[in-house]
Amino acid sequence: MKIEILNSNEKRSLQKEVIAKVRTLINEKNLEPGDKLPSERMLSEKFEVTRSTIREAIQKLEFYGLLKSIPQSGTFVANIGVIAMNGMIDDILRLEVPNFKSLVETRILLELKTARLASLRRTDEDLIKMKEALDAYSKKVLNNEIAVQEDLLFHLAIARACGNSTMNTFMLIITPEIITNFKKYHVCDDQLAYSAINEHKQIYNAIKEQNPQLAKQKMKEHFKELYRYCYNVNEI
Amino acid sequence: MKIEILNSNEKRSLQKEVIAKVRTLINEKNLEPGDKLPSERMLSEKFEVTRSTIREAIQKLEFYGLLKSIPQSGTFVANIGVIAMNGMIDDILRLEVPNFKSLVETRILLELKTARLASLRRTDEDLIKMKEALDAYSKKVLNNEIAVQEDLLFHLAIARACGNSTMNTFMLIITPEIITNFKKYHVCDDQLAYSAINEHKQIYNAIKEQNPQLAKQKMKEHFKELYRYCYNVNEI
């Protein structure tokens, strides 16, 4: 067993090495769905890393649905097949940290859909929550305060009302990074904020009236400026 | 300090309790972005749970970008503001496990976009990978073998070529669950698999020829059957 004193970058690349080795092991031993991997202790000895490192690598592969740990029993190959496993690990290993453009592009895609779905599926309770978020936003903007948070809460209220928990989860994942980047690149100045009040109201009304086409259309208009802006941002 | 012996359900609900308590604490102490939370040891004593439980709750909030742990220093409120923090924790606590319908709906949304973007951004190397996946799929189907894995690898090859790492990540997250559900509900019988060969080829050609409209259109047709099927599945 090796002692490891690493910074976060070294740690990440070590984890990638371990994941690659796990894949090699699965291939060499011809492990199929349901088969058991060697124990964490054995793997840590075989790969000459600490058990913690093994555990974190396994947890990452578990997050992506490729492995399944069962307490007091073992870690098993998930029910998805060796070929898909190999392809997916390839992809996971080469995944890059998302850049701003990629985040915004994905956000717009999701929001056009959640607006449409929300207009079809929203409950009365959803509507109340959206109205609260809408008013909180208007109030702050009219008070000349920064309202990036209230802005995004309105959008998250729509995501919640869309009746699709996967999209809701994805919106939650990208929102904090969007906020951070908005602050970094100074998106959302006063001018945009003022006009956004009316845009929000129109989106809200379309969802209230259960008009999916209109909801999507109004969301699209709302993003028009943002979209243009983000494609001009030069990242470092 | 309490000893905890819990199954996975109890563990999850305990974690939710801890997350809710962290939110309460942030509100009561009026912590703002950049402020430091009490140490893990203090929190574990205050909330009467083990330090592991605290760490896992913090890691979850870190995953959603709400907190940031810095080694040998402390855990800090992320740069997103108290209001957004409260709203997001609300959402995180009420997040449901995604059902099949929600997964398919999201998949189709993502794939129509990745096909379009891939046709605009694919490199020659991307094209080669797609062709390999395409051929592997055809070969298996014509051999009357189940080819669910090869099918999804073709779609993942498109996702990789779309030049958007966020969408690529999201595709990777939902793919294993899609595969599992496909097997569970016996989607993709022989009939569908045969016609899918040509549909895949048409999608591939559209991306090769860099025709975004056509790529999206062909992907839409490819999903037509699947879409209809999934909306008829009665989940437990």
Place this chain on the structure above:
DNA sequence: TTTCAATAATTGGTTAACCACTTAGAATTC
């Protein structure tokens, strides 16, 4: 009083030992 070096306390992260549980196989019984 101010400055700055030395030191003590505190931090998140790591690890070796431990835990409850599972599992496989030996031992026992019929």
Place this chain on the structure above:
DNA sequence: GAATTCTAAGTGGTTAACCAATTATTGAAA
């Protein structure tokens, strides 16, 4: 010989002690 019980080894998970780095405190020097 087959079925069942018992035992011991092995499993992922948990935890208390430990680690290096940071931060706060002290106190002497200027």
